[in-house]
Amino acid sequence: MKPLDVLGELLENQVMVRLKNGLVVKGKLKAFDIHIxxxxxxxxxxxxxxEKKVKNMFLRGDMVIFIS
Amino acid sequence: MKPLDVLGELLENQVMVRLKNGLVVKGKLKAFDIHIxxxxxxxxxxxxxxEKKVKNMFLRGDMVIFIS
Amino acid sequence: MKPLDVLGELLENQVMVRLKNGLVVKGKLKAFDIHIxxxxxxxxxxxxxxEKKVKNMFLRGDMVIFIS
Amino acid sequence: MKPLDVLGELLENQVMVRLKNGLVVKGKLKAFDIHIxxxxxxxxxxxxxxEKKVKNMFLRGDMVIFIS
Amino acid sequence: MKPLDVLGELLENQVMVRLKNGLVVKGKLKAFDIHIxxxxxxxxxxxxxxEKKVKNMFLRGDMVIFIS
Amino acid sequence: MKPLDVLGELLENQVMVRLKNGLVVKGKLKAFDIHIxxxxxxxxxxxxxxEKKVKNMFLRGDMVIFIS
Amino acid sequence: MKPLDVLGELLENQVMVRLKNGLVVKGKLKAFDIHIxxxxxxxxxxxxxxEKKVKNMFLRGDMVIFIS
Numbered sequence: 400m401k402p403l404d405v406l407g408e409l410l411e412n413q414v415m416v417r418l419k420n421g422l423v424v425k426g427k428l429k430a431f432d433i434h435i436x437x438x439x440x441x442x443x444x445x446x447x448x449x450e451k452k453v454k455n456m457f458l459r460g461d462m463v464i465f466i467s
Numbered sequence: 468m469k470p471l472d473v474l475g476e477l478l479e480n481q482v483m484v485r486l487k488n489g490l491v492v493k494g495k496l497k498a499f500d501i502h503i504x505x506x507x508x509x510x511x512x513x514x515x516x517x518e519k520k521v522k523n524m525f526l527r528g529d530m531v532i533f534i535s
Numbered sequence: 536m537k538p539l540d541v542l543g544e545l546l547e548n549q550v551m552v553r554l555k556n557g558l559v560v561k562g563k564l565k566a567f568d569i570h571i572x573x574x575x576x577x578x579x580x581x582x583x584x585x586e587k588k589v590k591n592m593f594l595r596g597d598m599v600i601f602i603s
Numbered sequence: 604m605k606p607l608d609v610l611g612e613l614l615e616n617q618v619m620v621r622l623k624n625g626l627v628v629k630g631k632l633k634a635f636d637i638h639i640x641x642x643x644x645x646x647x648x649x650x651x652x653x654e655k656k657v658k659n660m661f662l663r664g665d666m667v668i669f670i671s
Numbered sequence: 672m673k674p675l676d677v678l679g680e681l682l683e684n685q686v687m688v689r690l691k692n693g694l695v696v697k698g699k700l701k702a703f704d705i706h707i708x709x710x711x712x713x714x715x716x717x718x719x720x721x722e723k724k725v726k727n728m729f730l731r732g733d734m735v736i737f738i739s
Numbered sequence: 740m741k742p743l744d745v746l747g748e749l750l751e752n753q754v755m756v757r758l759k760n761g762l763v764v765k766g767k768l769k770a771f772d773i774h775i776x777x778x779x780x781x782x783x784x785x786x787x788x789x790e791k792k793v794k795n796m797f798l799r800g801d802m803v804i805f806i807s
Numbered sequence: 808m809k810p811l812d813v814l815g816e817l818l819e820n821q822v823m824v825r826l827k828n829g830l831v832v833k834g835k836l837k838a839f840d841i842h843i844x845x846x847x848x849x850x851x852x853x854x855x856x857x858e859k860k861v862k863n864m865f866l867r868g869d870m871v872i873f874i875s
Binding site: 486488490492497498499500504505506510521522523524525526527529530 | 604605606607608609610613619623639664665667668669670671
Binding site: 400401402403404405406409415419435460461463464465466467 | 554556558560565566567568572573574578589590591592593594595597598
């Protein structure tokens with residue numbers, strides 16, 4: 400089993416994504432590709448102590464540290 | 468469905484793009500490619516607390532953190 | 536023997552992964568690929584002096600310094 | 604339409620290019636390629652509060668944030 | 672003779688690897704590939720003035736400054 | 740005309756190269772390739788307020804911001 | 808003539824290599840490849856004001872600013 404197969408098992412599940420700029424984004428994983436570009440649905444993150452929510456978020460893969 | 472398909476659904480819609488240098492740019496998504504290079508129409512962003520507007524903006528994909 | 540062969544021998548073993556942002560993550564190595572993307576099971580790491588645990592963690596390979 | 608097509612429409616026009624090191628360069632767009640390498644004619648930029656002008660400037664694409 | 676041939680001559684020898692994050696790791700070179708990913712046996716390094724030792728270390732090549 | 744064609748026209752001419760680490764190097768452009776690796780003849784640059792000169796300098800392309 | 812041809816002419820000569828982390832390494836150029844990975848013989852560099860010498864040094868190309 401390869402790492403991307405494990406990501407595939409996370410589709411439609413709630414995930415937490417930690418980004419290189421310190422942001423932590425939560426949402427439902429709707430899509431990913433080999434660059435680890437992600438799409439999260441009903442995504443939320445804290446921006447200067449204010450929680451922000453967006454319906455759909457496209458995350459560029461090179462910003463990802465880890466997904467859990 | 469892949470992440471770029473989701474970007475395709477955002478064409479002609481208002482998007483918010485957060486960049487690695489901290490800028491947040493808003494505008495209508497007119498074009499994108501696999502590098503996540505973007506073209507925004509009627510784009511606006513804050514530069515040292517001054518809002519700036521440009522008719523067309525070509526954004527290099529490697530600066531993108533997320534698009535929503 | 537190549538470095539990735541050595542990683543292969545670590546599958547199903549406990550590993551320690553040091554990341555470029557300073558985090559050290561421990562867990563059981565479940566999967567890896569040529570980009571050094573990793574999947575760790577029962578992963579734990581210290582975040583601001585608080586130990587955090589996650590069942591499955593996908594780690595992007597470009598964040599890895601070393602694995603031992 | 605792809606982002607590079609939009610760049611093509613900017614050829615022979617005055618553009619403003621914001622670079623990752625903070626410089627903003629203005630000039631007439633004479634050439635570009637898929638790496639977003641650019642050539643600007645009659646380019647000007649501020650360097651430590653002094654405006655500098657050069658007849659032709661080759662700009663490496665990986666320094667570009669956006670072009671407008 | 673190419674640089675990787677020289678690395679090949681270092682196999683099974685003690686090497687010192689200086690990393691981009693300032694760490695210096697010593698150990699016996701057991702494996703390398705074209706990305707300069709390395710495996711060191713009986714590797715040691717100083718971490719906050721404490722010497723640490725690990726039996727086998729996989730080092731990601733893009734962290735390497737030099738090997739001697 | 741593509742950006743590299745414009746570089747070709749600069750061969751055997753005096754150029755100024757601004758690097759990502761802040762150095763500005765002047766010299767005669769003797770060679771370049773698609774990575775924007777450059778060779779400058781009779782190159783000079785300021786290093787801690789001391790002007791240094793070298794007969795031939797090979798410059799790695801990924802350090803280049805612009806050439807004029 | 809291409810930049811790598813010029814590097815070829817430097818083989819077996821003393822060179823000075825400036826690295827992105829500020830180190831300056833001197834030695835005899837024994838090998839190089841298209842990534843600008845280098846091997847220097849009888850290499851010396853200053854580390855915290857102490858001169859260090861190594862018999863053979865493999866230098867990863869992406870650390871190179873220039874070679875002269």
